[in-house]
Amino acid sequence: MFRQQRVQLAHSAPTAGAGVVSRDWLQTVGIGFDDVRTEARSGRWVTHGLQTVGLHTGPLGLEGQRWRAIWETGAKVAVLDGVTALQAAGLQGYAEQILHVSVVHTCAVKKVSGVRLHKVIRRVEGEVVPAGIPRTRPPVAALRGAYWAVSDRQAALILLMAVQQRLTTAEDLATWSGHLQGRKRRRFIKLMLSDIAGGVQSLGELDFARMCRVRGLPEPTRQAIMRGPRGRIYLDVRWDGYGLVVEIDGAQHREGLAVTDDNLRRNAVSLGRDRVLRMDLIGLRLYEDAFMEQVAHGLRGSR
Template structure:
């Protein structure tokens, strides 16, 4: 290979490392590599063009970082930012699958379609919602709220809001603040309720909601915060009926740390005392209300028919 061409290739490849093996035509110009030299590298198949502005300094598949840079460059670096689920994945979100790259742009932007990229026009993207780093990306909390608005179902929306908090990418209070700042076009009331649930750990909120649900589904109103004496001290039951049916309503905090162990011990102790225990997570009340309440109605009917009050 010509020494001059080798020098060009080495310079570009070294600069592309920071971008996952791709580089923009603008950055190549900054390195002193003009369009004719780029064209030569492409023609000789040392480099590959992935759109109008993105050049790979190799001929292999693009990795995640390269695909994200490509999305921003091709949509427009001055207007585009990773957002929603892609911004969360960029921040380190695990166990979430979405092969598309999601970016947001101002609602007045004129854009063209980019393969593999989902472009969302948003009315507002305050500067404080953008995270640090050269690659434009929305911070986890507002990205989670955006992802919830863009989700295909309430179930997916609730999940994408709680997962970043569970994985310590942001706090519940940050989710609540982001829900006030980011005003999506869909499921606004639902997102606001879930954000409050996450921020508050929401056991008390869940109990109030559950009392209203009992009335709606024809169940008698249960007693709340019933005290039982367990082997490790007092046990507070969220709701209980005289027939011996107990429903435990788990807020967001019940899935973190040692809370699961503590809840299991408590449930086992209550069951050994003769009660029937159903568990309903608070998000279940939001997205699978009918299924959970049908279970509660069925259990109450079975325990009530021919049974004597248990306490």
């Protein structure tokens, strides 16, 4: 095969825009191992493993690296998963150098540099996006990313960012969580999904009073009512006689005019001489001790 013909065929590959092509695809258009060797020896192409051929001599870009992760792990069984699949779907502002790939646990695949391989019990019907680079759908990727995270904080960040950037919804996360199984932090993720879906409607669900009791703090009056300039104000937590109020913000506090309403309520309480501690619900999940120490400090300062 003439070189010009080889080049034209190689650059017609669906992945040529990423600067890479697989040997399997090259063989389907008649470009064999000898042809690839000729281009590589001439310094025009570079091989990046057994399956990945770079159509230029520079380093692979991110998209090329993702294709390499799939091909070198096993094109017929591997898919991008976790935060890598979320990034391929458009996740912004999350830094992760390792590429995460999943295969069914019965598959025998080799390790690939720069790739973290995860074995899943099974593929759930519909979990893989049917077009483009093989990857799991955003709700699946977010949940698995949370299961595979190195800490609760990272798990919470992955779930929150996926929803906040509209890659998925709280409803879809809840639906898919019933089909997926994770080895770690299952209870924590279940609580997170409840919080992301809108936060607790009653502090009884969060059991804030229990948090106070185990620390020897006085039990507060929950859902206290006071009069404000625009009528009644319902407070999440208030200690009568201590001049201290705690407001716990769920996901619904970030929507629409909720921030404005919260500010008006907080200002009215502050003008009434009570001090207000603000904490977000997910932050309380992650840093319970730190927030409750602030509550204890506030109660001590009121005496």
